[in-house]
Amino acid sequence: MKKYRLENRKGTWNYSAFAKAVVLATIFLVSCNQKEYHLQKVVGSKIAIDSSLTSVPEIEEYIAPFKKSLDVQMNEQLSYNPVSMYKSDYKLNTPIGNMMATIVRTQGAPVYKSRTGKSIDIVLLNNGGIRAGMPAGPVSMRSAYEIMPFDNEIVIAELTGDQVNELINYLIERKSAHPIDGLQILLNEDGTAASVLINDKPLDTNKVYHVATNDYLYNGGDNMSFFKDTPFTSFDYKIRNAMIDYFKKVDTLTFQRDHRFDYAH
Amino acid sequence: MERRKFIRNTSAGIVVGSALWSNYALANGILTAPELAAGTKKITILHTNDTHSHIEPISGGRNHGRGGVARRAALINKVREENPNSLLLDCGDIFQGTPYFNFYGGELEIKLMSMMGYDAATIGNHDFDNSIEGLYAQLPHATFDFVISNYDFSNTIMDDQIKTRKVIIKNGVRIGLFGLGIQLQGLVDPKMYKETVYNDPVEVAKDQVRLLREEDHCDIVICMSHLGYSYRGDKVSDVSLAAVTSGIDLIIGGHTHTFLDAPVLVKNAIGKDVLVNQVGCYGINLGRIDFYLNEGKIDKGMDVVYEL
Numbered sequence: 001m002k003k004y005r006l007e008n009r010k011g012t013w014n015y016s017a018f019a020k021a022v023v024l025a026t027i028f029l030v031s032c033n034q035k036e037y038h039l040q041k042v043v044g045s046k047i048a049i050d051s052s053l054t055s056v057p058e059i060e061e062y063i064a065p066f067k068k069s070l071d072v073q074m075n076e077q078l079s080y081n082p083v084s085m086y087k088s089d090y091k092l093n094t095p096i097g098n099m100m101a102t103i104v105r106t107q108g109a110p111v112y113k114s115r116t117g118k119s120i121d122i123v124l125l126n127n128g129g130i131r132a133g134m135p136a137g138p139v140s141m142r143s144a145y146e147i148m149p150f151d152n153e154i155v156i157a158e159l160t161g162d163q164v165n166e167l168i169n170y171l172i173e174r175k176s177a178h179p180i181d182g183l184q185i186l187l188n189e190d191g192t193a194a195s196v197l198i199n200d201k202p203l204d205t206n207k208v209y210h211v212a213t214n215d216y217l218y219n220g221g222d223n224m225s226f227f228k229d230t231p232f233t234s235f236d237y238k239i240r241n242a243m244i245d246y247f248k249k250v251d252t253l254t255f256q257r258d259h260r261f262d263y264a265h
Numbered sequence: 266m267e268r269r270k271f272i273r274n275t276s277a278g279i280v281v282g283s284a285l286w287s288n289y290a291l292a293n294g295i296l297t298a299p300e301l302a303a304g305t306k307k308i309t310i311l312h313t314n315d316t317h318s319h320i321e322p323i324s325g326g327r328n329h330g331r332g333g334v335a336r337r338a339a340l341i342n343k344v345r346e347e348n349p350n351s352l353l354l355d356c357g358d359i360f361q362g363t364p365y366f367n368f369y370g371g372e373l374e375i376k377l378m379s380m381m382g383y384d385a386a387t388i389g390n391h392d393f394d395n396s397i398e399g400l401y402a403q404l405p406h407a408t409f410d411f412v413i414s415n416y417d418f419s420n421t422i423m424d425d426q427i428k429t430r431k432v433i434i435k436n437g438v439r440i441g442l443f444g445l446g447i448q449l450q451g452l453v454d455p456k457m458y459k460e461t462v463y464n465d466p467v468e469v470a471k472d473q474v475r476l477l478r479e480e481d482h483c484d485i486v487i488c489m490s491h492l493g494y495s496y497r498g499d500k501v502s503d504v505s506l507a508a509v510t511s512g513i514d515l516i517i518g519g520h521t522h523t524f525l526d527a528p529v530l531v532k533n534a535i536g537k538d539v540l541v542n543q544v545g546c547y548g549i550n551l552g553r554i555d556f557y558l559n560e561g562k563i564d565k566g567m568d569v570v571y572e573l
Contacts, residue, residue, distance in 0.1 A: 040557045041557040045553045053337075056342065062376075
């Protein structure tokens with residue numbers, strides 16, 4: 001037994017010496033074969049990809065069926081818009097902004113109710129998030145992608161009365177046509193608040209309000225700091241998908257400017 | 266035997282390469298580079314970042330009519346004709362940005378990159394937008410490697426699907442690639458990236474450079490980054506990484522959609538130059554870096570010449 005072990009050990013040693021020799025020889029051979037290079041000069045440039053280049057036909061042909069299938073789905077009429085809507089149409093509130101707020105409430109409320117048993121009190125989005133207008137005519141999936149190219153999703157935050165007060169002050173200070181729903185803010189001529197109602201009732205500082213927004217604004221986008229660290233619910237429902245779902249079930253879009261945010265007289 | 270083949274390929278490469286270059290340069294009236302001297306090797310790096318599913322040229326807005334994959338392919342083919350010793354690399358955020366991604370999940374983006382002959386890509390935060398499974402599902406369409414060194418995918422479906430470093434030999438020149446991704450926490454929903462572990466880019470970069478230089482004997486080391494070009498504060502970026510490491514020749518980056526007019530030189534930890542570049546987004550530009558190399562170890566009396 002003992003002898004066998006010794007022999008074995010010796011055998012291993014011999015093998016390992018042989019292996020070392022092979023490795024060394026290989027390294028020697030590789031380094032002989034392998035030349036080394038060093039940098040002499042480096043030239044950097046930026047090349048524009050534009051219409052001066054002729055597309056490779058094979059690539060265009062490969063893309064074509066993907067584009068065709070996508071276009072068919074994107075261009076299919078889902079709804080109809082009788083009057084063009086652009087976010088620059090009016091100050092303080094616009095038909096397209098009112099549409100966005102309505103969509104978030106209409107599509108978000110049933111899901112929120114089923115998940116939490118609670119209702120949405122207020123909707124607040126941002127005017128900057130409306131990335132395109134909606135011309136009069138057929139409304140398609142493409143319309144939703146143009147207006148909302150980002151993948152932001154609906155988030156519902158629980159705000160205290162004080163935090164809602166901050167939200168209202170934010171709107172009054174900025175006087176931008178941020179899409180809102182459930183709120184009515186009327187201004188004096190000097191721009192101060194004449195009256196504020198939440199679902200036709202005055203602000204209750206003891207109440208918790210459920211405010212539907214998107215994840216970008218919830219995380220402090222557009223300086224909406226009143227959402228910071230508030231409890232929230234999200235359910236993986238993209239604003240764009242909410243738009244598409246809404247367009248599919250509403251035959252004609254009839255959004256108008258109203259007095260939800262306006263001067264009092 | 267192998268050596269003879271190597272020499273034959275090399276000389277043929279130089280003759281064909283330089284002839285094409287002269288023809289191209291003369292035809293375009295932009296003969297800026299001298300003919301390759303005997304023994305000089307030219308390696309061209311082409312790179313993109315943040316292409317964000319932009320397949321067709323951009324429609325509308327300030328970049329209207331720019332970009333387009335079929336045109337990018339034409340440009341790549343032109344450069345490859347001029348110099349067959351070219352590499353094509355992407356620095357992440359291949360996914361998300363047009364309905365092509367929402368409809369096809371990134372399949373077309375990856376298939377087209379394979380058709381264009383990309384050699385490697387690193388991974389951006391938006392490449393997790395259909396979750397780590399969504400990225401994994403597109404891997405069969407890639408004929409190129411995903412190279413990322415600081416994401417530990419051990420406990421995910423991506424385990425063994427990526428390379429932490431890659432060596433490509435072109436005309437005898439050994440080009441080493443490694444990849445760095447941005448911190449995902451706070452940027453990407455954890456349910457998307459699952460148990461992907463983010464490791465410190467600076468420490469990982471130092472390890473990778475050592476492996477590429479000492480074990481793989483690379484002549485050029487390139488970092489493919491999705492860290493972002495530069496930040497206020499101490500968040501790690503391409504510029505800050507360049508300054509605290511050594512042994513990297515080029516950092517090509519992404520994430521911040523930075524349109525640099527020309528690549529930027531940054532002094533590294535031992536006072537040598539590192540080239541840092543990023544070409545905006547959406548396939549509007551193609552970055553191009555031409556490396557000219559001479560045989561032998563670095564001549565201490567000679568500085569590398571940069572034409573930027």
